[in-house]
Amino acid sequence: MFRRLLPLPTLRGRMYGITLTSDSDTTPLLWLGGPDDAWAAVTNTDAVGSPSTFRCGLATIAGLDYLLGSGLFRTESSLGVYRAAGMPPGLSPLTYSMNAAVHTVLVGAPGTLVPDGSNVAYRVTWHKTENGVTVGGPPTGRLVIRNIAGTSGYAAAVTKNVALRIPLPYRQDSETLQVDTTYFWRLWRSRVSATDTADDEMYQVAEAFVTAGDVVAGYSAFTDQTPDTFIIGQAKLHTNATNYPESGLANGVLFADEPPVRNARDVTFFADCLWMTGVLDRGQLNLQLLSVGFAAGNTIVVNGVTLTAVAGAPVNPGDFTIVGGLATLSLNIEATARNIVDAYNRTAGIATVQAHYVSLGTQAPGNIVFRAHGTTNVFSAQSAAAGALFQPNITTATANTVDFGARNQVRFTKPGRGDSWPLCNSLQVGPSGGIVFRLMPFRERMLCFSTTGLYEITGTDYSNFTVTLVDSTLRLIEQNSVSQVDDAVYALTRQGVVEITDGGQSYVSESIEPTIQAILQSYDAGLALNDYGSTAFSVGDNRNHLYWLFYQTDGAASPYANRWLCFDARSRKWSTGSLLAGQIRGAACIQASTGLVVVANSEVGAATIPARVFVQRNLLDGTTDYNDTSAAGTDTPVSAVATFQWQVPDTDSRQHWQQLQLQFENGEQSFYPRPTGVLLQWATDVVAAVTAVLYTVAAAILRIGTPLNYRRATRQQVTLTHNTAQHVGLVAVNQTVSSAPAPRVTK
Numbered sequence: 001m002f003r004r005l006l007p008l009p010t011l012r013g014r015m016y017g018i019t020l021t022s023d024s025d026t027t028p029l030l031w032l033g034g035p036d037d038a039w040a041a042v043t044n045t046d047a048v049g050s051p052s053t054f055r056c057g058l059a060t061i062a063g064l065d066y067l068l069g070s071g072l073f074r075t076e077s078s079l080g081v082y083r084a085a086g087m088p089p090g091l092s093p094l095t096y097s098m099n100a101a102v103h104t105v106l107v108g109a110p111g112t113l114v115p116d117g118s119n120v121a122y123r124v125t126w127h128k129t130e131n132g133v134t135v136g137g138p139p140t141g142r143l144v145i146r147n148i149a150g151t152s153g154y155a156a157a158v159t160k161n162v163a164l165r166i167p168l169p170y171r172q173d174s175e176t177l178q179v180d181t182t183y184f185w186r187l188w189r190s191r192v193s194a195t196d197t198a199d200d201e202m203y204q205v206a207e208a209f210v211t212a213g214d215v216v217a218g219y220s221a222f223t224d225q226t227p228d229t230f231i232i233g234q235a236k237l238h239t240n241a242t243n244y245p246e247s248g249l250a251n252g253v254l255f256a257d258e259p260p261v262r263n264a265r266d267v268t269f270f271a272d273c274l275w276m277t278g279v280l281d282r283g284q285l286n287l288q289l290l291s292v293g294f295a296a297g298n299t300i301v302v303n304g305v306t307l308t309a310v311a312g313a314p315v316n317p318g319d320f321t322i323v324g325g326l327a328t329l330s331l332n333i334e335a336t337a338r339n340i341v342d343a344y345n346r347t348a349g350i351a352t353v354q355a356h357y358v359s360l361g362t363q364a365p366g367n368i369v370f371r372a373h374g375t376t377n378v379f380s381a382q383s384a385a386a387g388a389l390f391q392p393n394i395t396t397a398t399a400n401t402v403d404f405g406a407r408n409q410v411r412f413t414k415p416g417r418g419d420s421w422p423l424c425n426s427l428q429v430g431p432s433g434g435i436v437f438r439l440m441p442f443r444e445r446m447l448c449f450s451t452t453g454l455y456e457i458t459g460t461d462y463s464n465f466t467v468t469l470v471d472s473t474l475r476l477i478e479q480n481s482v483s484q485v486d487d488a489v490y491a492l493t494r495q496g497v498v499e500i501t502d503g504g505q506s507y508v509s510e511s512i513e514p515t516i517q518a519i520l521q522s523y524d525a526g527l528a529l530n531d532y533g534s535t536a537f538s539v540g541d542n543r544n545h546l547y548w549l550f551y552q553t554d555g556a557a558s559p560y561a562n563r564w565l566c567f568d569a570r571s572r573k574w575s576t577g578s579l580l581a582g583q584i585r586g587a588a589c590i591q592a593s594t595g596l597v598v599v600a601n602s603e604v605g606a607a608t609i610p611a612r613v614f615v616q617r618n619l620l621d622g623t624t625d626y627n628d629t630s631a632a633g634t635d636t637p638v639s640a641v642a643t644f645q646w647q648v649p650d651t652d653s654r655q656h657w658q659q660l661q662l663q664f665e666n667g668e669q670s671f672y673p674r675p676t677g678v679l680l681q682w683a684t685d686v687v688a689a690v691t692a693v694l695y696t697v698a699a700a701i702l703r704i705g706t707p708l709n710y711r712r713a714t715r716q717q718v719t720l721t722h723n724t725a726q727h728v729g730l731v732a733v734n735q736t737v738s739s740a741p742a743p744r745v746t747k
Helices: 212-215 328-342 509-526
Strands: 002-007 015-019 029-034 037-044 059-061 064-068 072-075 081-084 121-132 135-136 143-146 159-168 185-191 204-207 219-224 266-270 273-275 284-289 299-302 305-310 319-321 353-357 367-372 380-382 409-414 426-428 436-443 445-450 453-459 466-471 483-485 488-493 496-501 504-507 537-541 545-552 564-566 571-577 585-590 597-601 611-617 628-632 634-639 640-647 656-664 677-684 693-696 703-704 715-722 730-739 743-747
Touching: 059 159, 059 266, 059 273, 064 266, 121 159, 121 537, 121 571, 159 185, 204 219, 273 436, 284 328, 284 380, 305 328, 319 328, 328 353, 328 367, 409 436, 409 488, 436 488, 483 545, 488 537, 496 509, 509 571, 509 634, 537 585, 545 585, 640 730, 656 677, 656 715
Parallel strands: 002 585, 037 081, 305 319, 483 537
Antiparallel strands: 002 015, 015 029, 029 037, 059 064, 064 072, 072 081, 121 135, 121 143, 121 185, 159 219, 185 204, 266 273, 273 409, 284 367, 299 305, 299 380, 353 367, 409 426, 436 445, 445 453, 453 466, 483 488, 488 496, 496 504, 537 545, 545 564, 564 571, 585 597, 597 611, 611 628, 628 634, 640 715, 656 703, 656 730, 677 693, 677 715, 730 743
């Protein structure tokens, strides 16, 4: 079954479909196809999460498609695979606790870069190119290499080059696969400083794709010998505080190209940015090393990984060297803290949690951040013997922090950059206790539906985006009920179906209040507002000016929509109907290239995936308009049923039901052909219905004598069923009844 349809804005009317084989299916599939194209599975190549939680959003920016699930996913240029959006933060180059037996950092006899007593700083970013768009991630923590005693390869009075080993991180949100040869890294460097710690103004010094040999080794190797005079004119790192490469954007480390957070509720495109709402930050644990008073053999356990303090050279991946012989306590703390980070990042623990050294030159040394990666979000750190050396004290297990309180926050990307989500690009929508469920761009503003009311965001870029309260009484009850039709937005709220226009908000469902109240009661009976698997959904048909709302009636056998409401924005009238068994629907969208409504079925419990879509093609050619088309391309006619009921006032059963007359559209216009046949079924208040009978339609008017068993009754019901791929249109229905003293005709 299709559980969600997400239309591609530009690509030949194709769309994404998420399929489940049952209500409890935990291994759904993502498909790409369309009514006129074969559906093909989109492969989850990086093992980055399940589409079972794909929600409202699909947005396109800079030629790349982004879909919202357990995280934000980006489809690749081949449209055959999807990956997590964003690039991994990367890991600082490895120093192996300055153990020259494993790796020598200072090389060259002499070199040309770092004089004796001087230092230089490095950062690394990771990148990938798709559809001609280069996607980049945030820089690593800053690695400072000092040409002093204690650094592996040091020789007094000798200028040295720097040999770096850049570890390969795991792909964004993947806990099983590291980056491959389609990724490349960029190395950024400061100018050499002869006195103070090198500044944080970084310039690109190298760039290289990962090689097959790097994949085997687990790192890329590079030796830097480029003089300062050669790098000043090179590309500048986007987090530089002064020499900033991009105009019109904010600078500094808080505006780094961070990957998107996980577990958002909606994603959309507005003001040249992608926006997400209801976000949950990645868990992280901040520690500061206060002293180097470790004893050899002391351990630190982080995320289940044991790190062991050693007095000499490390032997195992989790070993870190205690440094106590440098000139100052600050240098000893810095070196030991870097060794802890280095030791952790040489273990398999980086698949789920990564370590970063984050102290800058003028800040207190020893600041370490352990940050969740992949689907892991909760972890802890403990050092029973040396926990007091840290702030906070980790003598007992100390869990990381997860920000659960930012559900009223919306975040946005840099302009035109769907993978770049700076931490500072965020807005608070309403009180902190609120939750923003849905974002809807509308004219020059974006509507934000929250548990605390309706808000709007206006502006053109990060410098002037503004949040304004529109209506504090409006409460959205179903996030998938929001759709735009013509110049208005419609949504199912606690007060009914609201119509939002430039002139304000009004409710258009007063005339069907009992039906709306029944829907609201079904939500109160168990369909929680924050349930992503909610059953109702809507679609806005701008070609025909209709707002369709599909919903489930209380007590329905299937947990998917089995009824619909339709509001005509021109006539201001409502219509309603039910969906037949086997045609219960789970998703709908508008085909972007045609503007036609596409509705997907949602059958459950089948051994295979009975994923089918119905497209309102409006071709009216008698062969294609009224089919469900399966993912395999098989067409199944869609049954349409109309029921008519008549009642006469006589109570003595003297009336005689004589003849049913059906007048069909008959090709008065070429695109309205006459159907070839229909099924009819009779029932009365005294005789139950039997199997329907097929009648051939040979002329515009079909006259049928009432079957004998159904002629004498007070009430008569006739059900007309059409189950071929043809259009059927009724112009008139006449029922003739004979009763003393004279015959009558009802229409």
